[in-house]
Amino acid sequence: MDLQTGDIASFLDVQFRRSLVDLALITDISPRVLSDAVFSHSTGLALLLAPGEGERGEEVSDRSARQIVSALRTRYEIVVIDCGGQMNGANAAAVEMADVALLVTTPDVVAVRGAKRVVRMWERLQIRKAEETITLVNRFTRNTEIQPPLIQKITGTRVASAAVPANFKELQASIDSGRLHELDAKSTVKQALWGLAGELGIVKESATGKKSGGALVKRNSGAFKNDRGSIGRPRRRRDGSGRGPGDSEGTR
Helix, strand or coil, X not given: CCCCCCCHHHHCCCCCCCCHHHHCCCCCCCHHHHHHHCEXXXXXXXXXXXXXXXXXXXXXXXXXXXXXHHHHHHHECCEECCCCCCCCHHHHXXXXXXXXXXXXXXXXXXXXXXXXXXXXXXXXXXXXXXXXEEEEECCECCCCCCCHHHHHHHHCCEECCCCCECCHHHHHHHHHCCCHHHCCCCCHHHHHHHHHHHHXXXXXXXXXXXXXXXXXXXXXXXXXXXCCCCCCCECECCCCCECCCCEEECCC
């Protein structure tokens, strides 16, 4: 729902003519219509992209956002929605509908104050309570004066145990080439993100305690009550066959 500046396509070197806006004026989003709007990536992700023309984001109302999110959650086990850094009706609806709201900040005064303002705004608009929000610390170093416990105290949210380290050198080559999905498995950034996925309960671990094949799955019992959606594999029929292309990514 980052409708003006969302650019996941660049991170994955994707060119696709369809976008989320194509679903905005459709009142009944069928599985076929949804499949036509998403890009099936080689990784198994199904990407519903932001429009190439940012001004077209205004065509997505809060009502259409709710319909789109509802359609996604009926087809995919896990949906990640990127809501960007600005609030509008569409991404407010997405945050309100989410099982988990993840607020990303960096450990500096300006960013943490900004995160606090977002949390307070969500509360005033009755979108989400502070205690229902998880804050992720990005670009983290152990030497910074602002540590996660202080961020938790200032924002009133729960801070994720996993923190993404400040190690842009690991990312630069992958980002510049549009191959972020090929980031080295030994990367401290990638390991931190897998740790976050485990903390949120969307990574299935094998009996050995290792992430099984890097597969992202949604637990249907216990982890999130009244599951309302999530990046995941398409829901499977009872005979075990898949119904379509892989995961849906957007972020939240």
